[in-house]
Amino acid sequence: MAASWTVNLEKISRVVNFGLPALTVAFFLAGYFSSFYFHFLTVFFLLMTLINIFYRRVQKDHALLTNFGWVAQGRYLLESIGPELRQYLFTTDTEERPFSRVERMEVYRKSKDIDASSAFGSQLEFDGSEYKLRHSMYPTLVAEAEPYALTFGEERGLPSAYTVTKPVMISAMSYGSLGKNAVRALARGARKAGIPMNTGEGGLPKYHLMEGCDLIFQMGTAKFGCRNEDGSLHEGRLREIARLPQVKMIEIKFSQGAKPGKGGLLPREKITREIAELRGVPMDRDVISPPAHVECTDPDATVRFIGRVQDISELPVGIKFCLGREAEFRVLVRAMARHQIFPDYIALDGAEGGTGAAPKSFMDDLGIPILTALPAVHQILKEEEVRDRLKLVAAGKLVNPGKQLIALSLGAQAVYTARGFMLALGCIQALTCNRNTCPVGITTHNPALQRGLDIEVKSERVKNYVVNLVHDHYELLTSLGKRSFRELNEDNLLLPTAAGTGRGRL
């Protein structure tokens, strides 16, 4: 008996395909013999019938439409709201990507400054597949902990050396990838929280400058804001930017975790007249930065270029990249030692890092994840005896205090996060950053969508997020029995074992 109750979509489609012309005729007769108003329905079903004929006899793109007509459209309609349905209803709290609801909720609660305690038990894995921190039987007291401080440029004795007092910084997000309200809310929040913000590679950081926070000016491979026609460095413009009182450091971007080996990408949909002017690019096509700096053709040239930027800017200068080959990095470090030119910091981006837009295969399959790359880079710097010549900053999905402390234990001295701060701004992970349709107004230039992003309210969230992150950092630090962030090392960690997946999930 059960079989007679199964839903047979093929039969339903046959009924619909016959039913549409039949209803057209029926309503025509009703219109003819009863009231002319029935002809509204005659026309409606006539048009439906015509479209059905188009689906089944004319178009060739979709086999489903050819075979089933209108009923197949139901599949496409339902499928199109699949991502929303899964996020609202069907995905469990730990399986959403890139950030699970558990991870996002922690950021949301921190940024709204509401009770962050959890109940009953952890949602995470305890099968050896994840990094864990090792606490001490003899925790120290937060009041006794040495306040965090890190001075970039102290190795070179720079007068412009820059000190941060919190281990977390806002990672690179340009005006272009983000809308102006989002940039201003982040910048205002950074000022309130007392942390620096990276400008991203978007040319002169007009909106970043508005709120008076400390800035790290990022120079990408296209050198927006300080480029010559041929893509080489325009020294005068860089000097002007470096003289801006808010710009505290310069960061030369070689690659980023989300698309290592490829330059930045700003989709055409997001290029407004203002952005085109700030970057000096056309409006009618995607802006794709070159994969490398024209000056940096080999290790020696790269090191010389870093030295040149240091000389021009007279500021601490860092480099940002995602690790590909350890051997290649070692050669670069040796070139640094040979020339005695070291960047003031290395911002190491993990392959899991985020982006507004990247080719899918680059996002998925290229680059070394941060928790593998970080110890490798740290180790190479130690082996080459230059670890004390520069600072190491880690990035790549490090949005939660525990993960950040794990990075700090693996050799990083500070962490960068971009998406953590986007979540603090109210990002709901709609995954539409490349389409100019961000529903919460962060990665869009559509004024109607940006209206919902109140700069003052969201800047407060950014500040809260930082305050609560740092609170947890000190709590975790002292539970490890440490008094200073400098005491953190790999011995604090339980590394993932083969018993788990061995991937070191974050």
Place this chain on the structure above:
Amino acid sequence: MKNKLLWIFQLVPAAILFGTAYGKLSSKPSEVHLFSVLGMEPTGRFIIGIVEGLAALLLLSPRYSAAGAFLALGTMLGALIAHLTVIGFDPKHTLLLSSVLLSSLVVLIARYRHLPLLGPKTRD
């Protein structure tokens, strides 16, 4: 070139539809008579008038011209039924009806991909 040519097929029906919509909404005696014969006076006259006006507006927008043509086609099919079954044909109405019908068909054939359920899928 193709776009410029298509503008003729958008402007002509839009102008006709604006005219007929104005006639219906301003209760022109001939329209009132027509809709009395159809038994749709005055509600049906106002509904059709509004739909015709909307179709004409959409036909003039570069982005929604296909939707305008679709709406125009719908009203013209209704008009065709009216003339076939109740009113009969006179030269003036036949000319107006057929020109709107044909030009909206041309616009639809050229631009049907702009319509939501007929265009390419933008999502996976």
